[in-house]
Amino acid sequence: MTDPSPAPAPTDRREFVKCASCAIGGAIGLLPMAAGVYVAIDPIRQGGGPSSVGDGFLRLAMLEDLPVGGAPVKFSIVSDKADKWSRYSQVPIGAVYLQQTKPGEVVAFNTVCPHLGCFVDYRASQKDFFCPCHNSNFNLSGALLSGVSPRGMDTLEVAVRNGREVWVKFQTFKANQAEKIPANS
Ligand code: FES
Numbered sequence: 001m002t003d004p005s006p007a008p009a010p011t012d013r014r015e016f017v018k019c020a021s022c023a024i025g026g027a028i029g030l031l032p033m034a035a036g037v038y039v040a041i042d043p044i045r046q047g048g049g050p051s052s053v054g055d056g057f058l059r060l061a062m063l064e065d066l067p068v069g070g071a072p073v074k075f076s077i078v079s080d081k082a083d084k085w086s087r088y089s090q091v092p093i094g095a096v097y098l099q100q101t102k103p104g105e106v107v108a109f110n111t112v113c114p115h116l117g118c119f120v121d122y123r124a125s126q127k128d129f130f131c132p133c134h135n136s137n138f139n140l141s142g143a144l145l146s147g148v149s150p151r152g153m154d155t156l157e158v159a160v161r162n163g164r165e166v167w168v169k170f171q172t173f174k175a176n177q178a179e180k181i182p183a184n185s
Contacts, residue, residue, distance in 0.1 A: 055169075060075045060166055060168050061073070061165075062165060063103075063104065063106070063166060066098055066099065066100035068100050071124060072098065072099045074097055075095060076094075077093050077095060077170050078091060078093065093170075095110075096109060096110060096168055097122060104160055106158045109154060109155055109156065110153070110154040110172065112172065114149050114152070114154055114176070115147075116133065117175050118132065123137075127140060128140065128145065134147060135148075136148055151177070151179070156168050171183075
């Protein structure tokens, strides 16, 4: 489907290139951060890739991986990808922050900034989320505290199954719009 929005102005193009660069850099940067990041390649140490049941949900963690009331934990999402020319096996396609706010209650945020797509950091010293591209920051509930983002961080659907398995429906959303609209709609 054709995107009806006008072509970006030169400034917007520069912003896009900058954010695309940081997104790529961020994706590469995720790899060496193994100490602080759980990767969904083998989410609950049972072998194989991310578990999926075909309803769009991925099994990313167990409740015991997430401290109750503690800091958000970042999980990379990896998946097979294909384009016209190539197939790629188990490449990073995004990441989520998970927080167990109360026993058995988990919230999930896409780590991509709703403004122009940079990756949002968790700042332990401030106990907030911060996007370094244009200085937007968000509280731990994902609400915008300050900055240019048109909306708060994008929440994702979470299901706790079989008592302790944390499943997340990973989605991306259109950037720089006040409403949260799935990217593929
Ligand atoms: S990309 Fe602009 S504030 Fe995050």
